[in-house]
Amino acid sequence: MSAVEVAVALPVTGTFSYRVPDRLTGQIDIGSQVVVPFGRRRVAGLVMALGASEGASPRPTGRARVEAEIAEVAQAPSVPPSLLALARFVADYYGAPIGEVVRTLLPPGTRPAARRRVVATKLGRKALVAAGAALRRADLDVGGADQERLLARIVAAAGGLAPRSLAADRATLERLVARGFVEARDRLARAARPEAAPRVDVATRAPPTLTADQSAALTEISAAIDARAFRPFLLHGVTGSGKTEVYMQAAARTLAAGRTALVLVPEIALTPQLSSRFRARFGGGVAVLHSDLPPGERTREWHRLRRGEARVALGARSAVFAPLVDLGLVVVDEEHDGSYKQQEGVRYHARDLALVRARDARATCLLGSATPSLESFEAARRGRYRLLAMPSRATPHPLPEIEIVDLRLHRPAPGTFLSGRLTAAVRATLAAGRQAILFLNRRGFATLVLCRDCGVAARCRDCSVALVWHRAMRRLVCHWCGLAERPPETCPACGGARVEPLGVGTERVEAALAETFPGARIGRIDRDAAAARRGTTEATLAAAARGEIDLIVGTQMIAKGHDLPGVTLVGVVLADVGMCLPDFRAGERTFQLVTQVAGRAGRGDEPGRVIVQTFQPDHPSLVAAARHDYAAFFAAEAAERAKLGNPPFGFLALVRFEGADAAAVERCARELAASLRTGCGTPTLRGPPSVVVQNGGAVRVLGPGPAPIARVRGMHRWQLALKATERKTLRPAVAAIIALGSAAGRSGGAHGARVRVVLDVDPVSLL
Numbered sequence: 219m220s221a222v223e224v225a226v227a228l229p230v231t232g233t234f235s236y237r238v239p240d241r242l243t244g245q246i247d248i249g250s251q252v253v254v255p256f257g258r259r260r261v262a263g264l265v266m267a268l269g270a271s272e273g274a275s276p277r278p279t280g281r282a283r284v285e286a287e288i289a290e291v292a293q294a295p296s297v298p299p300s301l302l303a304l305a306r307f308v309a310d311y312y313g314a315p316i317g318e319v320v321r322t323l324l325p326p327g328t329r330p331a332a333r334r335r336v337v338a339t340k341l342g343r344k345a346l347v348a349a350g351a352a353l354r355r356a357d358l359d360v361g362g363a364d365q366e367r368l369l370a371r372i373v374a375a376a377g378g379l380a381p382r383s384l385a386a387d388r389a390t391l392e393r394l395v396a397r398g399f400v401e402a403r404d405r406l407a408r409a410a411r412p413e414a415a416p417r418v419d420v421a422t423r424a425p426p427t428l429t430a431d432q433s434a435a436l437t438e439i440s441a442a443i444d445a446r447a448f449r450p451f452l453l454h455g456v457t458g459s460g461k462t463e464v465y466m467q468a469a470a471r472t473l474a475a476g477r478t479a480l481v482l483v484p485e486i487a488l489t490p491q492l493s494s495r496f497r498a499r500f501g502g503g504v505a506v507l508h509s510d511l512p513p514g515e516r517t518r519e520w521h522r523l524r525r526g527e528a529r530v531a532l533g534a535r536s537a538v539f540a541p542l543v544d545l546g547l548v549v550v551d552e553e554h555d556g557s558y559k560q561q562e563g564v565r566y567h568a569r570d571l572a573l574v575r576a577r578d579a580r581a582t583c584l585l586g587s588a589t590p591s592l593e594s595f596e597a598a599r600r601g602r603y604r605l606l607a608m609p610s611r612a613t614p615h616p617l618p619e620i621e622i623v624d625l626r627l628h629r630p631a632p633g634t635f636l637s638g639r640l641t642a643a644v645r646a647t648l649a650a651g652r653q654a655i656l657f658l659n660r661r662g663f664a665t666l667v668l669c670r671d672c673g674v675a676a677r678c679r680d681c682s683v684a685l686v687w688h689r690a691m692r693r694l695v696c697h698w699c700g701l702a703e704r705p706p707e708t709c710p711a712c713g714g715a716r717v718e719p720l721g722v723g724t725e726r727v728e729a730a731l732a733e734t735f736p737g738a739r740i741g742r743i744d745r746d747a748a749a750a751r752r753g754t755t756e757a758t759l760a761a762a763a764r765g766e767i768d769l770i771v772g773t774q775m776i777a778k779g780h781d782l783p784g785v786t787l788v789g790v791v792l793a794d795v796g797m798c799l800p801d802f803r804a805g806e807r808t809f810q811l812v813t814q815v816a817g818r819a820g821r822g823d824e825p826g827r828v829i830v831q832t833f834q835p836d837h838p839s840l841v842a843a844a845r846h847d848y849a850a851f852f853a854a855e856a857a858e859r860a861k862l863g864n865p866p867f868g869f870l871a872l873v874r875f876e877g878a879d880a881a882a883v884e885r886c887a888r889e890l891a892a893s894l895r896t897g898c899g900t901p902t903l904r905g906p907p908s909v910v911v912q913n914g915g916a917v918r919v920l921g922p923g924p925a926p927i928a929r930v931r932g933m934h935r936w937q938l939a940l941k942a943t944e945r946k947t948l949r950p951a952v953a954a955i956i957a958l959g960s961a962a963g964r965s966g967g968a969h970g971a972r973v974r975v976v977l978d979v980d981p982v983s984l985l
């Protein structure tokens with residue numbers, strides 16, 4: 219009897235060896251989805267390797283032991299082996315349990331824990347038919363009304379019945395089992411079998427004549443696709459330069475070469491236009507992996523890709539695990555976008571994994587952006603990626619002029635939030651029958667509610683942040699934990715009656731616009747509007763595209779790749795939001811957001827205009843954005859990063875400690891930091907000794923200290939950071955953290971109170 223190596227879909231470290239029973243011989247292959255016993259449970263798992271046994275190739279996080287037998291093989295297509303390799307990489311690099319990674323590989327709708335179901339066998343179905351037809355045959359004799367009734371019930375229940383629900387009929391059930399009419403099986407809950415694929419009609423819309431920049435870029439990309447070797451590109455194309463057209467033609471070329479293409483976008487719900495452009499070009503050949511799709515549909519798209527019926531996959535972050543085989547092209551649109559980084563569970567970065575997947579598949583990798591991340595641009599500068607530049611727009615009008623309005627000098631009229639210049643520009647836009655976008659990266663009505671007598675602001679009781687006033691909901695909301703409470707009538711601190719909102723969010727801008735411009739049709743796009751009703755974002759964008767909305771107010775949700783030709787004016791209400799966050803990427807985000815949102819203006823027949831309001835008109839990120847000067851932004855930002863050894867000139871891992879007991883959290887953080895600093899100084903440290911040294915060594919330990927948001931959901935938070943000059947020196951330190959962290963977690967900390975240790979390799983947010 220042979221054995222296989224299985225990763226179970228539970229957050230456990232390491233893979234396990236299971237025996238293959240004789241009855242399943244020949245049915246199990248690498249990538250097979252199986253059900254295995256695990257402790258007292260039965261869980262879903264993936265076969266990672268064949269012939270595994272004790273002492274089989276040691277895995278970085280693995281511990282092989284013969285657990286038991288495989289219980290069941292799912293009647294479902296296997297997961298491609300290339301994805302299993304990717305899963306191992308993710309587990310290793312991000313220090314995540316392989317089981318948790320494996321969950322992301324299983325077709326959507328698969329449950330980690332199998333459900334035991336009583337189902338009818340083929341023979342049982344026949345027997346039921348025979349009983350109904352009063353057919354007498356010894357092997358089909360159900361033997362009695364009770365049995366027949368129960369058998370009918372089991373046959374009628376599609377998907378079988380839970381054994382518990384049949385407890386009352388135990389004896390009858392046993393008789394049916396003994397006759398071979400029914401059996402208990404472990405099923406991985408899964409939506410119905412995939413349906414027939416939609417008709418594939420390719421090239422329903424003819425591609426435009428390429429601009430010179432586009433065709434130069436495509437020439438190089440095509441050569442790479444034909445070479446069938448790993449070739450990474452950074453496509454630095456200004457907003458409106460026609461990057462999407464390049465992606466689509468590269469994908470078409472890849473299909474023509476007989477290979478498949480993966481296209482990642484930051485948030486698919488925010489870019490309905492992109493998917494419709496791909497659908498128009500590739501018809502049923504594109505599978506859109508959209509987390510808002512009903513599970514059945516998502517499963518169907520997974521199966522279409524796995525069977526090669528759809529050969530282009532389009533989706534957000536998790537689509538990096540799409541089951542494509544013979545991958546020839548990976549595109550990452552808006553590669554700088556922070557939403558590619560998963561912020562909980564397995565903290566992978568989809569852009570970085572896209573590169574890994576492309577490398578392993580010998581595929582072309584195309585990272586596209588108008589505002590490349592420092593990481594990608596530096597890699598291009600060093601020649602690791604080939605830089606393709608598209609510095610002008612594909613449409614008739616050049617990039618819009620960006621004016622900066624100094625709010626210190628040009629105060630908006632009370633309650634309007636718009637300076638005289640921006641107000642006049644909006645009025646002119648409305649008069650011309652055009653549209654304007656008013657951007658403010660803060661949702662809600664007011665930033666705070668504050669007692670005007672004692673100055674105390676309403677704060678969340680579970681998080682160390684102020685509550686945001688949402689007027690439409692009439693609630694004070696915590697943007698960290700979601701707490702929503704009624705506003706106090708009087709100040710809880712001094713009893714004063716003057717508790718009033720202060721500051722501005724999108725909801726308040728919307729209200730102010732309605733007063734300033736009566737008659738204008740206003741739409742708002744932010745997470746609150748989206749949460750109020752499903753599909754609101756798409757509906758508002760579609761209405762804007764039809765010209766049924768004049769003014770669009772929104773957060774960063776409107777900064778992403780929308781193509782609204784009627785928009786001629788973009789106003790940034792307050793560029794300072796987020797500019798001073800305690801995060802070294804704050805300046806980069808400001809540059810990206812202002813550039814991206816400015817890029818929404820003037821994409822149609824009319825030129826665009828952009829007005830940026832700020833209290834810091836000299837901020838280097840704003841000045842560079844206003845001049846459309848990526849090079850200047852990069853030079854200044856890179857110098858700053860290099861000085862501090864921040865990415866891309868160093869590598870970071872963040873370790874966060876969370877727990878209800880503040881003292882325990884602090885102690886745990888301090889102890890772990892001390893252990894890291896002394897290398898092998900404590901008995902709990904099981905990582906490689908002495909790789910972590912203080913000051914000037916290969917890896918520096920920064921902190922620990924309280925996290926910038928020191929309490930969330932009642933949990934106290936501390937953190938420390940590891941900073942390394944090279945990626946490979948960070949790895950052993952990360953391994954040490956995992957050992958220490960899990961030791962701390964297991965023992966509940968040295969002092970009894972539970973402290974959660976969360977590791978984030980290559981963090982994108984330090985909050």
Ligand code: ADP
Pocket residue numbers: 426427428429432455456457458459460461462463612613779781
């Ligand atoms: P980006 O993604 O670079 O911001 P898009 O791909 O959205 O730009 O293209 C911007 C606009 O230019 C779109 O309306 C697109 O249809 C149009 N466009 C792209 N390429 C061409 C071309 N070669 N000729 C004419 N219009 C083009």
Ligand code: ZN
Pocket residue numbers: 678679680681696697698699700701931
């Ligand atoms: Zn809170």
